[in-house]
Amino acid sequence: MHPHEVIPGRYPDKAGKRAFISELFNNGARHYDRIGRIGFFGTGHFHRKRALQMAGLQPGMDSLDVACGTGAVTRAIMEIVGEKGRVCGTDPSEGMITEARKNLSAEFEVGHAEDLPFPKSSFDFLSMGYALRHVEDLDATFLEYRRVLRPGGRLLILEISRPTTALGLIAARLYFRDILPALTWLITRSRDARLMMSYYWETIDACVPPDAILKAISGAGFAEVNRRVELGIFSAYTARCPDDSASVKDKSTTADACN
Numbered sequence: 001m002h003p004h005e006v007i008p009g010r011y012p013d014k015a016g017k018r019a020f021i022s023e024l025f026n027n028g029a030r031h032y033d034r035i036g037r038i039g040f041f042g043t044g045h046f047h048r049k050r051a052l053q054m055a056g057l058q059p060g061m062d063s064l065d066v067a068c069g070t071g072a073v074t075r076a077i078m079e080i081v082g083e084k085g086r087v088c089g090t091d092p093s094e095g096m097i098t099e100a101r102k103n104l105s106a107e108f109e110v111g112h113a114e115d116l117p118f119p120k121s122s123f124d125f126l127s128m129g130y131a132l133r134h135v136e137d138l139d140a141t142f143l144e145y146r147r148v149l150r151p152g153g154r155l156l157i158l159e160i161s162r163p164t165t166a167l168g169l170i171a172a173r174l175y176f177r178d179i180l181p182a183l184t185w186l187i188t189r190s191r192d193a194r195l196m197m198s199y200y201w202e203t204i205d206a207c208v209p210p211d212a213i214l215k216a217i218s219g220a221g222f223a224e225v226n227r228r229v230e231l232g233i234f235s236a237y238t239a240r241c242p243d244d245s246a247s248v249k250d251k252s253t254t255a256d257a258c259n
C-alpha cells in the first residue's frame, strides 16, 4: 500500500516519487536543522527523546534510525543508549547524511526503508521520524523493519497526522500549509527549503489514515501495535517484534521475509 496518492504538480506518477524526494531533501538538507529549530519552537529534541524512552529504548540497546535525515532522532538515541549501544542511521539522501555526519559520530549508511542495508535480526530498536509518508510501499517497509529487528525488538514511528476535527484541520492548514513555508522562506531565502516545507503539509494532508498504518504494521507480523496521539496531530506508532521471529528470513534467501 502506498502512503498517499501522487501529489499533483510535484511528480507525474508513482514511479517519479523517488527521484523527486531525493532531489527535494538533497537540496534542502543544509537548511533542515534551522527550520526544525525555529518552526517547532525548539521542542523537537525533547519530543523525540521522550517518545523514544516511552517506546522502550534503553541504555546498551543496538538501534537503527531509519530516515535519519540530519540526525535529529539519532542524537536523542545516542543520549539514551550511551557508549555500550550501537547506533546506526540510514537515509537515501546523501545531502542529509552529510549533514548528519557533521553533527554526530553514529554509523551512517545510505539506504531506503524498503530495502535496508543491514542483515536480519541486527537491532533491538528501530525508529523512523517524520518520514513514513515518503516510502513507496508501507507493507514492504514494515516487513523490512521486522526483518532487521531481533525477536522482542521495539519499533517507534513518529509522524504528523491530519487532524480529525474541523478546528484542528483549520489550525494545521494555517500553520503547516501557510505559515511554515513562508517562515522557511524568510529565514533561509531558499526556494528548495520552501518547497521542502510545502511538500511537508501536502503529504500530511494526502496520507492514508492512522488506522491503515496500524493495520499495515500488524499485517507485517508485529505485536502490541499501538498509536499514541498528542495535540491531535503528533502520532507515535509503537509495536514489538514477536518473540518467535526466528522464522523471519533474510532478504538474500526470500523476498517475502515474514511468515
Ligand SMILES: C[S@@+](CC[C@H](N)C(=O)[O-])C[C@H]1O[C@@H](n2cnc3c(N)ncnc32)[C@H](O)[C@@H]1O
Pocket (backbone or CB within 6 Å): 021, 025, 066, 067, 068, 069, 070, 071, 072, 073, 090, 091, 092, 093, 096, 111, 112, 113, 114, 128, 129, 130, 131, 134, 135, 136
Ligand atoms: C522530514 S525528514 C525527517 C528527518 C529526521 N528523521 C527527523 O526526525 O527530523 C524526512 C527524511 O526521510 C528521508 N526519506 C525519504 N524517502 C525515504 C525512504 N524511502 N526511506 C527512508 N528515508 C526516506 C528523506 O531523505 C529525509 O531525510
